Amino acid sequence: MNRIIAILLTLLLVSCVAPKKCCSQDLKSILKFSTFYAAANGGTSISDVETFSVTNGLETSTIKTPFDYNLSLGIRKIARFGYENKAQTFYDGTETSWSDGANVGKKNGLEFLFEADIKRQEGIDYLDQHHFVRYVADKYIIKGEYLEDGFADIKYFETSERYRHTVGNISFNVGLAQRLSEPYGYDPLEEWVLDNGDIHYTYLALQEGYNVDVFNSIYTDPDGNIVATSADVWEQVAIPVMLASYTEKKRNELESKMLQSIVLGFDYYYYEKSLWLHAWGNLMPWHYDDGGEFSYHKYNNGEQWYDYSGGLIFGYKYNRQLGTFVEGKYNKYWNREWYDFKLGINYIIF
Numbered sequence: 425m426n427r428i429i430a431i432l433l434t435l436l437l438v439s440c441v442a443p444k445k446c447c448s449q450d451l452k453s454i455l456k457f458s459t460f461y462a463a464a465n466g467g468t469s470i471s472d473v474e475t476f477s478v479t480n481g482l483e484t485s486t487i488k489t490p491f492d493y494n495l496s497l498g499i500r501k502i503a504r505f506g507y508e509n510k511a512q513t514f515y516d517g518t519e520t521s522w523s524d525g526a527n528v529g530k531k532n533g534l535e536f537l538f539e540a541d542i543k544r545q546e547g548i549d550y551l552d553q554h555h556f557v558r559y560v561a562d563k564y565i566i567k568g569e570y571l572e573d574g575f576a577d578i579k580y581f582e583t584s585e586r587y588r589h590t591v592g593n594i595s596f597n598v599g600l601a602q603r604l605s606e607p608y609g610y611d612p613l614e615e616w617v618l619d620n621g622d623i624h625y626t627y628l629a630l631q632e633g634y635n636v637d638v639f640n641s642i643y644t645d646p647d648g649n650i651v652a653t654s655a656d657v658w659e660q661v662a663i664p665v666m667l668a669s670y671t672e673k674k675r676n677e678l679e680s681k682m683l684q685s686i687v688l689g690f691d692y693y694y695y696e697k698s699l700w701l702h703a704w705g706n707l708m709p710w711h712y713d714d715g716g717e718f719s720y721h722k723y724n725n726g727e728q729w730y731d732y733s734g735g736l737i738f739g740y741k742y743n744r745q746l747g748t749f750v751e752g753k754y755n756k757y758w759n760r761e762w763y764d765f766k767l768g769i770n771y772i773i774f
Contacts, residue, residue, distance in 0.1 A: 432719035457500035466493040469546055489547040498539030503530040507693035522753050524734050526704040528560045528595055528691050550574030564588055567595055576762035580605035584687055594692045601687040604680050608758035609723030612674035625663050684712040698741040705734035731757045745772045
């Protein structure tokens with residue numbers, strides 16, 4: 425909780441780098457036209473699954489997955505683009521506005537989003553967060569953002585300061601970006617890997633508090649619970665769980681790492697009632713190597729790499745009946761990918 429509060433405060437400070445006129449506004453003026461929302465959504469998860477065992481005679485068990493849910497809490501102040509129509513009366517926490525990922529909004533000035541989602545999907549709990557404060561002027565862009573996507577297993581805090589140049593409908597920008605994250609690329613299991621590629625998994629399990637009674641085929645976890653009664657179950661079920669727990673623990677023990685990068689970006693926006701195109705992209709081609717033990721350069725053989733992100737929203741109405749659309753976004757940071765897309769055709773039958 426303290427980390428979340430610190431992030432929110434940092435983002436608010438980033439917003440105050442904007443001109444004094446912005447920071448001197450009272451709270452009512454800053455929150456004008458913003459929307460606060462809290463919502464709960466739920467539904468049936470995957471159906472029950474029956475499993476069978478013949479180890480001690482025929483045994484049947486049922487694996488039940490609890491219902492899915494999503495608890496959303498947020499506040500947003502982002503001007504809608506021409507192609508974005510608020511079809512619903514209320515924000516219910518399920519909205520997906522991919523244009524939030526663009527570098528500039530429809531209008532210059534201060535915009536922000538603070539949203540947290542506590543969710544369960546197919547029996548797995550996630551915490552997703554997306555917070556950002558952005559100030560766009562004619563000649564510069566200042567932005568602070570925090571993203572935590574539990575499903576994609578990505579989490580980082582990013583600030584950027586960019587010079588902006590606009591030519592017609594396209595806006596170019598260049599500047600610096602700072603990202604604070606766990607040291608991606610670090611492999612806690614590397615020291616346990618043998619020359620032939622296998623892992624000293626039994627020795628590691630013993631170190632983590634597991635107990636192995638080979639003669640009686642009893643394998644217990646650090647709390648004394650029996651996790652396997654055969655070598656096959658031990659290797660195929662218990663060991664993977666132990667390795668996942670160990671790697672997560674070791675990664676959480678490390679402090680977050682700051683990475684400085686050069687960033688290049690663009691935004692293009694064109695809108696008519698029958699045709700619209702909104703595209704944006706960012707490229708980080710160079711990153712400062714501080715020579716640290718957990719520098720990503722070390723895991724990338726000492727070489728530079730490309731981090732990039734982008735989005736595309738396209739719609740075209742051939743006539744009053746027929747129309748088509750393509751929407752999507754893509755991100756790749758530290759060789760980790762997460763993306764969404766959709767496309768389709770609409771035909772209105774009179």
